[in-house]
Amino acid sequence: MPRPTTPLLSKPGIRAAALEIIDQDGLDGLSMRKLAAALTVSAPALYFHYPTKEQLLDDVASEIMEKVDTGAFALGWREGLLGWARSYRAALAEHPNIVPFLARGPGQRDASLRRADAIHGGLVAAGWPAREATMIGASTKYLVVGAAMGSFSRGFVDDVQVYLDRYPALGDAHRLREHADAVDRDSFEFALSMFVDGLAARLTRISPSAEAGARSAPPVPATGASPRVPR
Amino acid sequence: MPRPTTPLLSKPGIRAAALEIIDQDGLDGLSMRKLAAALTVSAPALYFHYPTKEQLLDDVASEIMEKVDTGAFALGWREGLLGWARSYRAALAEHPNIVPFLARGPGQRDASLRRADAIHGGLVAAGWPAREATMIGASTKYLVVGAAMGSFSRGFVDDVQVYLDRYPALGDAHRLREHADAVDRDSFEFALSMFVDGLAARLTRISPSAEAGARSAPPVPATGASPRVPR
DNA sequence: TTGAACTGACTAACGCTGTTAAGTTAACAT
DNA sequence: ATGTTAACTTAACAGCGTTAGTCAGTTCAA
Structure with a gap:
């Protein structure tokens, strides 16, 4: 044929x-x-x-990343960050097997840069210094990728009775496997909350004028607020 | 021969x-x-x-993980968490190429369980509920693994002039590559600080008696303080 | 209407991978 | 002295990503 x-x-x-x-x-x-x-x-x-196979995987990865949404930055940096992180994690959780590839992934794709721009712009518009905006973006990605990859709970095996008395503080860690997914999801939400709480406290400390987490004050074009300094 | x-x-x-x-x-x-x-x-x-090759890699990974130190939990949960996270990240940063393997890695090894026990015990002894101790451990691992893997900064290419005007909020992101390592390190420390700050605020909220981050009060064996409830 | 160029498939094959099988001999135990 | 185990060897297998070369159907210009 x-x-x-x-x-x-x-x-x-x-x-x-x-x-x-x-x-x-x-x-x-x-x-x-x-x-x-x-x-x-x-x-x-x-x-x-x-x-090439890699090109194919790149395309598949990009397709998955299309579901990541940075639109919530219009409602304020807190909402934006939470919305981005959650949609990001949800996208990865849908196809966990591709995460190891995606983590080293392109990132230099057009769509990826557009997202990075929206995130950085949203943060800066809300009063974050450019350098910290970069670190916040990186930190959030750490959290999402780490949660998608690590799967802390999956590190435990459920057929082992041994460490029940060998490591008493672990209690019944062997049951973790059962609700591994739930633990993962809860831990991610927990980490995200603690992180954003810490951020909010810091923002009121360094820039008391900014309402911590509320809509960015002036209707200034978000992308214009970024000073041209190295970050 | x-x-x-x-x-x-x-x-x-x-x-x-x-x-x-x-x-x-x-x-x-x-x-x-x-x-x-x-x-x-x-x-x-x-x-x-x-x-098998996988067994070999498991052993190499375990060798690397031996440098992770959970001893600082004797000085309080905050010191313990920071010490663990930093030594963990340092161990991975020394051999970044093996991280993708290590992330799915064993975790069920003896040494790994001993570490998990020390972490969980240290947190519970400091007043954290067992369930939250689990989530804190997971969250911290997310951060470390995410930072070791993702390498947010490496996502940018430095030979592209294009997006300088296409995505103004990114400013001079192309310079990121130069000090990529520094950005990674700073971002990790930043994330860790914000996370632990959020934790400290929460701990005083849910258990005002516990000094947020100070030494765990009584010299009770850390592992004995963990109740046998599902986490 | 013919003929060239292009398209989208095919089979065969290259060098690589992790791993197994079988052979060979030094070292050790009885 | 003999048998077993230890620590290597070469040969080989199946599967991998990828390339080369072939070939029939489609499209379009002359």
Whole structure:
């Protein structure tokens, strides 16, 4: 079958199939041959549409990141940060297997820069110094990526009775596995709250005029408020 | 050369060589053949000492994690948490290439459990409810792993002039690359401070008796203070 | 209407990977 | 002296990402 009358493959189709395999079999479970087989096609056919496996993964990652929303910065830095962090984490939690790739991921993509700009602009407009705005953005990403990756709870095994008396402070850590997801979600929300609380306290300390977390005061264009100093 | 008079290989030697390759060439740069070549040995010889590549990596990861210190919990939960987080991050920053592996890593190892026990016990002894102690431990790990992995700053490319005017709020983000490491370190410290500040405020709120961050009051064995309730 | 150029697939193959099997001999225990 | 174990060797397998070369169907210009 040299050239079909109607194309068998399309970039979105390849992406969807790849993501499906990743979700089911993990990141290592995706191979070009397996992906091709799922599309009832030979492996090299994929290279007509994607020059490399990494490029394909980049595209899949970008697709996932499209669900990240920075719009809430219009309601104030606190709302913006919370909205961004939550939508970010939700996007990653939907496809946890791709997170290790996404973490080193591009970030230099256009959409990614647009998000970074919205975040930084929103923070600066609310009264945060540019340098701290950068650190807040980084910190929040740490939290989201760490939560998506680490999965603290999954570090415990549930078939071990041993450490129940060996490490009494762990109590019944073996039950963690059961509600691992819940613990992860709660821990993320907890960390986010503590972090934002600390931020709010700091903002009133360094810039008492700014209402901590409320709408940014003047209707000045958000992006214009960023001074051109190294951060 | 069937059996050498004195063994050519040893587990510590294999581990050291593996880590050296990982540090230089990245996690993907480590192959059993390359490792064997570095040790002037054939690849299958390694399998006499390590049953699998994953086991080898587990051991290397554990070796790195040995530098993580939870001793400061004797000085109070705040000092303990900060000391743990900083030594944890420092250990990962020394070998950033192995972090992606370490993040999914074992965690169920003996040493890992001992650390978890010390952390949880130290927090509970200072007045934190067990459930929140768990979340604090998880949150801190999120921060450390996220900081070690994400490398927010590395997400920017420095050869692009384009977005200077396209995304004005980003200012001169292209300079980020230069002091990427400094930004990472500062952002981590910033995040840690904000998080711990938020925690301290919460602790005085929920348990006013506990001095927020000071030494845990009575010299009671830390591990004995953990009630046996699900967390 | 013919012919060239392009498109979207194919099969074969390269060098790489982790790992297993089988062979070889030094060292050690009985 | 003999048998077992230890520590290596080479050969090989299946699977990986990717490249080269082939070929039929589609599109468009002359």
